Amino acid sequence: xxxxxxxxxxxxxxxxxxxxxxxxxxxxxxxxxxxxxxxxxxxxxxxxxxxxxxxxxxxxxxxxxxxxxxxxxxxxxxxxxxxxxxxxxxxxxxxxxxxxxxxxxxxxxxxxxxxxxxxxxxxxxxxxxxxxxxxxxxxxxxxxxxxxxxxxxxxxxxxxxxxxxxxxxxxxxxxxxxxxxxxxxxxxxxxxxxxxxxxxxxxxxxxxxxxxxxxxxxxxxxxxxxxxxxxxxxxxxxxxxxxxxxxxxxxxxxxxxxxxxxxxxxxxxxxxxxxxxxxxxxxxxxxxxxxxxxxxxxxxxxxxxxxxxxxxxxxxxxxxxxxxxxxxxxxxxxxxxxxxxxxxxxxxxxxxxxxxxxxxxxxxxxxxxxxxxxxxxxxxxxxxxxxxxxxxxxxxxxxxxx
Numbered sequence: 001x002x003x004x005x006x007x008x009x010x011x012x013x014x015x016x017x018x019x020x021x022x023x024x025x026x027x028x029x030x031x032x033x034x035x036x037x038x039x040x041x042x043x044x045x046x047x048x049x050x051x052x053x054x055x056x057x058x059x060x061x062x063x064x065x066x067x068x069x070x071x072x073x074x075x076x077x078x079x080x081x082x083x084x085x086x087x088x089x090x091x092x093x094x095x096x097x098x099x100x101x102x103x104x105x106x107x108x109x110x111x112x113x114x115x116x117x118x119x120x121x122x123x124x125x126x127x128x129x130x131x132x133x134x135x136x137x138x139x140x141x142x143x144x145x146x147x148x149x150x151x152x153x154x155x156x157x158x159x160x161x162x163x164x165x166x167x168x169x170x171x172x173x174x175x176x177x178x179x180x181x182x183x184x185x186x187x188x189x190x191x192x193x194x195x196x197x198x199x200x201x202x203x204x205x206x207x208x209x210x211x212x213x214x215x216x217x218x219x220x221x222x223x224x225x226x227x228x229x230x231x232x233x234x235x236x237x238x239x240x241x242x243x244x245x246x247x248x249x250x251x252x253x254x255x256x257x258x259x260x261x262x263x264x265x266x267x268x269x270x271x272x273x274x275x276x277x278x279x280x281x282x283x284x285x286x287x288x289x290x291x292x293x294x295x296x297x298x299x300x301x302x303x304x305x306x307x308x309x310x311x312x313x314x315x316x317x318x319x320x321x322x323x324x325x326x327x328x329x330x331x332x333x334x335x336x337x338x339x340x341x342x343x344x345x346x347x348x349x350x351x352x353x354x355x356x357x358x359x360x361x362x363x364x365x366x367x368x369x370x371x372x373x374x375x376x377x378x379x380x381x382x383x384x385x386x387x388x389x390x391x392x393x394x395x396x397x398x399x400x401x402x
Contacts, residue, residue, distance in 0.1 A: 068292065068295035069299075069300060069304070069306065069307075069310075070298065070305065071300065071301070072195070072305075074176070074178070075176060075177045075178035075181070075301065076301055076302050078175075079178050079181060085182075086182075087189050087191040087357075089193065090357055090359070091132055091359040093132040093133065094130065095193045095194065096129050096190050096194075096356070097128045097130070097193065097195065098125065098180065098184060098192045098194075099125070099126040099128055099139075099196050100122055100124070100177060100180060101123045101125070101197075101199075102199045102200075103122075103123040103200065122144060122169040122171070122172035122180060123144070123169075124144075124246075124261075124264060125141070125180065125184075126139050126141050127139070127140045127184060127188070127190065128140075129190075129356045130316075130317070131359055132359050133316075135320070136320060136326065137317065137325045138326045138356065139265065139326065139328070140330055140356070141264065141328070142184065142330055143261065143332055144168055144169035145167050145169075145257055146168040146330075146343070146344070147166070147167060147168075147335050147341050147343050148165070148187050149163065149164075149186060149187075150165070150166050150168075150174065150179065150183050151182050151183065153175025153182070154178065155174060156176065161174045167341065168183065188357075189353055189357055190357050194300065194303065194313070196298055196300050197298070197299040200243060203242070204239030204242065205293035205296065206290070206293045206297060208293070209289040209290040209292070209293035210271070211286070212236040212239075213237055213267065213274055214235065215234070215245065215267060215270060216233065216234050217230060217232050217233060220232050221245075221248075223244065223248050225248075226244035226245075226247060226248040227240070245263070246263060247260070258329060258332070265393065266394060266398075268327060269394060269398065272322065272396040273396055275290065295307070295310075321397070322396040324395070325395060326362065326364045326395050326396075327364070327396075328364050328392060328393025329393070330352065331344060331345035331348035331352065332345055348391075355388075361388035362389065363390045364390065364393030364394060365390050365392065365393070366392070366393075366394060366398075
């Protein structure tokens with residue numbers, strides 16, 4: 001039945017008793033709605049607080065990692081002084097980064113490798129070419145015993161050296177990274193866009209941060225000088241072992257610096273594989289210590305000395321297939337006047353430099369006849385139209401043993 005107004009609800013029923021939808025019932029529900037609103041406000045406030053805390057923590061992490069990197073202001077100033085003498089970049093978006101491994105005994109954890117004489121030497125130097133569009137990455141090792149023209153450079157004490165013909169690693173000893181960059185640019189005609197210096201301790205921390213790197217050994221290794229004792233077969237190296245592995249000369253291979261560089265290249269290929277794996281890149285728990293170790297160990301040019309600069313550099317590298325990450329040593333042979341020194345093999349070395357300058361393809365293979373690089377087209381008009389010359393080297397995709 002309806003009330004006298006014809007409404008089934010919202011009116012008083014006969015006898016004055018409130019109906020089911022009347023104000024009295026609404027008044028009874030008001031505390032429930034108020035409690036719900038208070039709960040929503042508190043929940044929203046809690047979420048807001050969590051977001052603020054998370055943002056603050058994220059900013060703290062960013063600030064810490066960003067502040068880890070040391071900008072090489074002195075090198076930047078010295079290079080600016082000689083800007084007119086430096087090569088120009090020929091290909092837009094292609095980049096060349098000089099990676100320098102310092103044997104400095106100063107700093108945390110480095111004293112155990114020898115007395116700190118106050119002089120740094122370049123234990124390893126690699127010119128990394130990143131192709132335009134990041135279709136490939138080519139890392140070229142430069143022997144530390146290579147005889148080169150070293151320009152006059154600014155010493156750390158403010159004095160200047162005279163130009164000289166000396167071993168390549170003299171450049172870093174005499175004038176640090178700026179002198180090394182200018183030496184490389186004179187040698188190759190390639191513009192060095194960025195540089196990165198890492199010491200012993202930083203290298204070890206990086207390897208430990210990725211939970212070790214696996215290598216394959218055909219024979220057991222026992223090297224007291226390198227503090228290295230390893231069984232034959234597949235072995236996962238921690239940071240300390242990895243440092244001994246890439247630096248050892250007497251107990252691994254034929255004892256030559258060339259063999260040592262090839263071992264370093266294979267190790268770097270294995271490290272690239274490990275870092276590119278989903279287990280590291282997509283696991284924040286593992287990624288943070290990798291980033292912390294990497295940034296803490298770096299001294300770079302000012303443009304790279306921040307997370308944004310590093311991100312811009314490496315973001316395109318994630319999609320390069322490991323078979324297109326290549327490692328090789330610049331074509332070299334024993335120096336004609338001293339068998340313990342090196343000199344470039346020509347015209348192979350210049351052919352390699354010319355292709356890197358013009359961003360033309362380069363191929364690598366474990367064993368290459370000396371005349372195999374002589375078949376490339378020397379025409380500068382279309383350097384990439386010819387078949388890529390092949391140099392001795394390996395890729396990050398290869399699984400090779402000692």
